[in-house]
Amino acid sequence: ALGGGEIVTITTTGDRNRALADKAKWVTELERALADGEIDVAVHSAKDVPTTLPDGLELVGCLPREDPRDALCGTLSVAGRPARVGTASLRRAAQLRALAGAGAADGGDGFEVVEIRGNVDTRLAKLAAGDVDAVVLANAGLRRLGRDESITELLDALVPAAGQGTVVLEARAGTVVDLRDEPTWRALTAERACVHALGADCSSAVGAHLRPDDTLVAWVGAPDGSAWLRDELRMTGTDPAALGVAVAERLLAAGAAELIYAGSNP
Numbered sequence: 001a002l003g004g005g006e007i008v009t010i011t012t013t014g015d016r017n018r019a020l021a022d023k024a025k026w027v028t029e030l031e032r033a034l035a036d037g038e039i040d041v042a043v044h045s046a047k048d049v050p051t052t053l054p055d056g057l058e059l060v061g062c063l064p065r066e067d068p069r070d071a072l073c074g075t076l077s078v079a080g081r082p083a084r085v086g087t088a089s090l091r092r093a094a095q096l097r098a099l100a101g102a103g104a105a106d107g108g109d110g111f112e113v114v115e116i117r118g119n120v121d122t123r124l125a126k127l128a129a130g131d132v133d134a135v136v137l138a139n140a141g142l143r144r145l146g147r148d149e150s151i152t153e154l155l156d157a158l159v160p161a162a163g164q165g166t167v168v169l170e171a172r173a174g175t176v177v178d179l180r181d182e183p184t185w186r187a188l189t190a191e192r193a194c195v196h197a198l199g200a201d202c203s204s205a206v207g208a209h210l211r212p213d214d215t216l217v218a219w220v221g222a223p224d225g226s227a228w229l230r231d232e233l234r235m236t237g238t239d240p241a242a243l244g245v246a247v248a249e250r251l252l253a254a255g256a257a258e259l260i261y262a263g264s265n266p
């Protein structure tokens, strides 16, 4: 069990160079420290943890999930020109472009998605400076950083990333950690199983979210939002991983692999 432990701070490549696109940059150095026995438990944002773990490591626990939704800071609606919406996330860009293509922006002149990099403060500074009219960030991240006053709207229309809003614990296989919020664990299991079975990775435009009513919603799209698939299925049994695989199989049967291939090779 965890208790009376010592906290080891590890600065990762992701912390040092936020311009890198690969989310695994926040995870691999902690996994190396786990494998070397330098630490016993690694704490990650679940969203950044690939669905295939190195041999000998496993997810062992999680904290209760924060709200998993994406949050809009700024506005999608500007008079006289399309609003510029900044995001670094292929998933958010693809879903926003799909919405823009559907003419979902009420009022204004629609919006366009632009790539924006840097940490949360950098992105909010770009918004404040008028470089963009809006940015989309995880509600959970904004709340944890005390920047939730910047939020103008929670985007129910976007399907969150698998594990978004969840702090997860990873350890060497067999490590017992008495810290696991069961509803969060169920959601994490279903969402990660879905992404894994889709053959998606962090460079794919894929969302997967187990709603509190036990319905798994998944979204797979081309990066430009020109084509996408959405599916949802309610859990009937008691196996969240089986639900994730079932949704992935339905999406694959509908052609999801072509969209994911496009996402991995933009």
Ligand SMILES: NCc1[nH]cc(CCC(=O)O)c1CC(=O)O
Pocket (backbone or CB within 6 Å): 023, 045, 046, 047, 048, 136, 137, 138, 140, 141, 163, 164, 165, 166, 167
């Ligand atoms: N890849 C960056 C990252 N990893 C986890 C979060 C947010 C917090 C969370 O999802 O738990 C963020 C920032 C963002 O997406 O806005």
